[in-house]
Amino acid sequence: MAAWSGWPITLFLLIPVGTAVYGRVRDSSSVHPINPARDGQRVLTCCSAAHLAELQQHYRRRPFVNEELWAMKIDRAMRQHSHRLTNEQLIRETGLNLIQLEASATWRYRRHYDIPKSAGEQ
Known part of the structure; x- marks a missing residue:
C-alpha cells in the first residue's frame, strides 16, 4: 500500500x-x-x-471559478504566516492584485451565505 x-x-x-x-x-x-x-x-x-x-x-x-482559485491562493499565503497579512503583503505573497483580492472575498462571502449573483454579474 x-x-x-x-x-x-x-x-x-x-x-x-x-x-x-x-x-x-x-x-x-x-x-x-x-x-x-x-x-x-x-x-x-x-x-x-x-x-x-x-x-x-x-x-x-465542474466550472473553473477564478475567484475560488484566488481564495485558495490567499488561504495558502495565510497558512504560511502566524500573523495577519495586509493587502499589500497578500498582493506580494499571492501575485494577485487588489481587484482579485476583493473579488475572492466577495465570492467567499456569497458562497458562505448562499447569496446568488445579481442580474448582470458574471
Whole structure:
C-alpha cells in the first residue's frame, strides 16, 4: 500500500504498485502547497484508465471559478504566516492584485451565505 502525506491529509492508496494511472485536470479549488505554477491543477491517481476517464469527465463538468482559485491562493499565503497579512503583503505573497483580492472575498462571502449573483454579474 502506497502512502502520500501532504497538507492537509494523508491518503492511502489501495492500488497495487506499478498499476496506477495518473492524470491532471483543471480545478479551481486546488492549489499546490509550495509551487504556485501548479495552482489550478489537480493530479489524479486512479486504479484504471476507465476510472481516470470518469474523474476527468467529472472535472470537465465542474466550472473553473477564478475567484475560488484566488481564495485558495490567499488561504495558502495565510497558512504560511502566524500573523495577519495586509493587502499589500497578500498582493506580494499571492501575485494577485487588489481587484482579485476583493473579488475572492466577495465570492467567499456569497458562497458562505448562499447569496446568488445579481442580474448582470458574471
